[in-house]
Amino acid sequence: MKFTTYKQVRFHHCDPAGIVFYPQFFYLLHEVQEDFLTHIGFPEHALIASGTGVPIVDLKTEFMGMCRHGDELTMTLELTKVGNASIGMQYEIHGPPKTPGSTATLKLRAHGVVVYSEIPHGKPVCIPDELRSALLPYLQRIPQAS
Amino acid sequence: MKFTTYKQVRFHHCDPAGIVFYPQFFYLLHEVQEDFLTHIGFPEHALIASGTGVPIVDLKTEFMGMCRHGDELTMTLELTKVGNASIGMQYEIHGPPKTPGSTATLKLRAHGVVVYSEIPHGKPVCIPDELRSALLPYLQRIPQAS
Amino acid sequence: MKFTTYKQVRFHHCDPAGIVFYPQFFYLLHEVQEDFLTHIGFPEHALIASGTGVPIVDLKTEFMGMCRHGDELTMTLELTKVGNASIGMQYEIHGPPKTPGSTATLKLRAHGVVVYSEIPHGKPVCIPDELRSALLPYLQRIPQAS
Amino acid sequence: MKFTTYKQVRFHHCDPAGIVFYPQFFYLLHEVQEDFLTHIGFPEHALIASGTGVPIVDLKTEFMGMCRHGDELTMTLELTKVGNASIGMQYEIHGPPKTPGSTATLKLRAHGVVVYSEIPHGKPVCIPDELRSALLPYLQRIPQAS
Numbered sequence: 001m002k003f004t005t006y007k008q009v010r011f012h013h014c015d016p017a018g019i020v021f022y023p024q025f026f027y028l029l030h031e032v033q034e035d036f037l038t039h040i041g042f043p044e045h046a047l048i049a050s051g052t053g054v055p056i057v058d059l060k061t062e063f064m065g066m067c068r069h070g071d072e073l074t075m076t077l078e079l080t081k082v083g084n085a086s087i088g089m090q091y092e093i094h095g096p097p098k099t100p101g102s103t104a105t106l107k108l109r110a111h112g113v114v115v116y117s118e119i120p121h122g123k124p125v126c127i128p129d130e131l132r133s134a135l136l137p138y139l140q141r142i143p144q145a146s
Numbered sequence: 147m148k149f150t151t152y153k154q155v156r157f158h159h160c161d162p163a164g165i166v167f168y169p170q171f172f173y174l175l176h177e178v179q180e181d182f183l184t185h186i187g188f189p190e191h192a193l194i195a196s197g198t199g200v201p202i203v204d205l206k207t208e209f210m211g212m213c214r215h216g217d218e219l220t221m222t223l224e225l226t227k228v229g230n231a232s233i234g235m236q237y238e239i240h241g242p243p244k245t246p247g248s249t250a251t252l253k254l255r256a257h258g259v260v261v262y263s264e265i266p267h268g269k270p271v272c273i274p275d276e277l278r279s280a281l282l283p284y285l286q287r288i289p290q291a292s
Numbered sequence: 293m294k295f296t297t298y299k300q301v302r303f304h305h306c307d308p309a310g311i312v313f314y315p316q317f318f319y320l321l322h323e324v325q326e327d328f329l330t331h332i333g334f335p336e337h338a339l340i341a342s343g344t345g346v347p348i349v350d351l352k353t354e355f356m357g358m359c360r361h362g363d364e365l366t367m368t369l370e371l372t373k374v375g376n377a378s379i380g381m382q383y384e385i386h387g388p389p390k391t392p393g394s395t396a397t398l399k400l401r402a403h404g405v406v407v408y409s410e411i412p413h414g415k416p417v418c419i420p421d422e423l424r425s426a427l428l429p430y431l432q433r434i435p436q437a438s
Numbered sequence: 439m440k441f442t443t444y445k446q447v448r449f450h451h452c453d454p455a456g457i458v459f460y461p462q463f464f465y466l467l468h469e470v471q472e473d474f475l476t477h478i479g480f481p482e483h484a485l486i487a488s489g490t491g492v493p494i495v496d497l498k499t500e501f502m503g504m505c506r507h508g509d510e511l512t513m514t515l516e517l518t519k520v521g522n523a524s525i526g527m528q529y530e531i532h533g534p535p536k537t538p539g540s541t542a543t544l545k546l547r548a549h550g551v552v553v554y555s556e557i558p559h560g561k562p563v564c565i566p567d568e569l570r571s572a573l574l575p576y577l578q579r580i581p582q583a584s
Contacts, residue, residue: 011326011336012319012459016194016452016507017265022202023176023450026169027304034303044303045362048162055212056168061205066268069454070337119163122212157472157482158465161303162310162361169304173450180449190449191508215308216483308486309557314494315468318461340454347504348460353497358560411455414504 001137002076003036009071019066025108026059029091032075033114040134054087054114055122061110071095074104079138085116085124087135147283148222149182155217165212171254172205175237178221179260186280200233200260201268207256217241220250225284231262231270233281293429294368295328301363311358317400318351321383324367325406332426346379346406347414353402363387366396371431374424377408377416382432439575440514441474447509457504463546464497467529470513471552478572492525492552493560499548509533512542517577520570523554523562528578 007028015021033054037044047053067073073093080088089112094104116127127135153174161167179200183190193199213219219239226234235258240250262273273281299320307313325346329336339345359365365385372380381404386396408419419427445466453459471492475482485491505511511531518526527550532542554565565573 010323011453012322012461014454015449016454016456017199017201018454019201019266019268021450022205023169023172026172030169030304031302043362045360048361053163055163055165055209057209059168059205059207059209061207063201063203063205066201066266068337069340070335120165120212122165156469157307158313158315158468160308162306162308164308167304176450177448189508191506194507214483215486216481309491309493311493311558311560313468314497315461315464318464322459322461345455347455347457347501349501351460351497351499351501353499355493355495355497358493358558412457412504414457 002078003032003039003138004074004076005032005035007031007073007075009067009069009073011069013067014069019068022063025061025063025093025110028073028075028093029110029112032077032091033089036077036138040138042131042134048119051118052125053117053119055117055119056112056114057086058113059110060112061108063108065095065105065107067093067095067107073107077138078140079135080111080140081113082127082132082135082139084126087114087116087127088112089114090140148224149178149185149284150220150222151178151181153177153219153221155213155215155219157215159213160215165214168209171207171209171239171256174219174221174239175256175258178223178237179235182223182284186284188277188280194265197264198271199263199265201263201265202258202260203232204259205256206258207254209254211241211251211253213239213241213253219253223284224286225281226257226286227259228273228278228281228285230272233260233262233273234258235260236286294370295324295331295430296366296368297324297327299323299365299367301359301361301365303361305359306361311360314355317353317355317385317402320365320367320385321402321404324369324383325381328369328430332430334423334426340411343410344417345409345411347409347411348404348406349378350405351402352404353400355400357387357397357399359385359387359399365399369430371427372403373405374419374427374431376418379406379408379419379427380404381406440516441470441477441576442512442514443470443473445469445511445513447505447507447511449507451505452507457506460501463499463501463505463531463548466511466513466531467548467550470515470529471527474515474576478576480569480572486557489556490563491555491557493555493557494550494552495524496551497548498550499546501546503533503543503545505531505533505545511545515576517573518549519551520565520573520577522564525552525554525565525573526550527552 013024091110093108159170237256239254305316383402385400451462531546
């Protein structure tokens with residue numbers, strides 16, 4: 001199952017070339033992560049208040065198209081792995097279709113690995129069962145060879 | 147040859163866990179790119195004023211250690227490729243040594259690919275000779291098999 | 293009439309003290325301005341595309357309470373002036389009530405003056421009639437002495 | 439005595455109109471505050487580690503001129519008040535002269551009031567003597583009537 005949310009390109013995301021300045025995409029991806037964790041019942045501020053967090057250790061990003069002020073973005077997240085402590089997160093950002101009626105345009109694809117950790121010192125800890133159960137429905141299903 | 151510059155972790159880079167919020171690293175990397183382009187005589191604001199820029203198309207980042215408010219960072223950039231229009235950029239961020247006298251700690255390694263392009267529409271254009279000559283001294287020398 | 297919108301305090305708004313870092317409030321106020329201009333039919337990206345904008349010339353802010361990650365904010369905007377080219381904007385941010393059932397807490401009050409201008413050079417120009425008509429319903433009504 | 443430091447307008451400070459997006463000025467002002475506190479021997483990260491901070495309660499800003507990518511800014515800070523717990527801070531930002539040889543241009547003037555406080559809960563506490571002594575040389579001297 002994919003988690004889907006919608007964001008708007010804001011003035012403050014954009015640079016002198018009139019397009020989203022690339023680090024701003026990571027703010028948007030982090031907002032998607034926040035929305036996702038809230039949606040599954042583990043809001044990030046509650047995690048942090050309880051002394052854990054999900055710092056990132058690896059991130060690969062393909063920037064496939066420019067986004068502009070006012071663009072409506074469709075953002076999806078699904079999980080590629082739920083390990084002992086690490087979680088693989090696959091994001092996609094689609095922008096508006098280039099012409100009305102055509103399909104949405106893939107603008108960005110990113111894969112991040114975060115580690116469930118004690119904060120602030122960052123020692124990895126095993127993902128608790130309740131959180132794991134809430135994550136698993138979003139794990140990508142890899143088609144099985146028959 | 148590596149380009150080296152120094153940055154300080156600012157209050158505004160840090161998050162409620164007291165560490166650099168990861169998108170902020172990309173602001174720092176972009177500052178290194180700005181400093182580098184200025185150093186080689188092609189300041190980014192002059193490129194943009196002339197109708198070109200270097201939008202990013204691919205970025206891979208390993209986050210290897212947390213950085214905290216007040217940390218002094220050593221940031222290096224060398225080039226992995228100078229193609230027709232694309233430039234490969236390898237960044238490293240080292241933090242202060244964990245104990246005085248020991249070596250600096252690698253905190254982040256990133257590899258980005260940017261494309262010399264007309265802006266705002268992003269059409270790739272061939273890197274002009276003068277810029278190419280200024281870039282080449284920073285191209286990584288791969289040890290040759292003898 | 294007041295324009296009202298709702299925003300959530302995001303992880304990236306917060307600092308190592310766990311509260312909103314004050315410059316981030318101005319991103320939120322600017323988002324309210326964007327939402328307002330869109331609501332009245334003059335989205336900021338369309339203004340900018342047409343060669344005009346509303347740069348700020350004066351801003352007074354009282355910070356009356358801390359906001360924390362996860363807080364739901366109620367943000368209001370009303371206008372204090374619609375001049376030839378300048379517009380006075382009064383913002384308030386209310387946070388959640390301290391105890392359930394009590395009233396919302398005023399967290400921030402700001403008054404900004406923006407000037408309808410040609411961009412990028414910033415020459416003030418007279419607010420067009422259509423925009424003026426769309427703004428006027430949000431002008432504060434000052435109680436009249438009888 | 440005025441504290442003076444120099445900053446450069448970075449790409450990431452600028453908006454689609456090609457000028458500094460106004461909330462970014464407050465990041466720059468906060469960097470000046472950080473530089474100042476470090477200069478007088480009380481770096482902000484050490485204050486925070488010791489459980490105190492200087493949250494802002496009031497800020498008035500006049501935006502007097504646009505700043506652009508690549509501009510070199512001269513930033514000054516002097517104090518208007520050192521009270522029991524509150525400190526008045528007067529900032530000015532000057533940009534490059536409009537023509538070579540002419541004087542620098544005043545771009546922004548801001549007056550902020552911060553309160554020395556226990557964090558994260560924000561209870562004001564009396565400024566310790568050592569910090570007070572370090573602050574006082576930067577208090578504005580008001581010319582005395584003779």
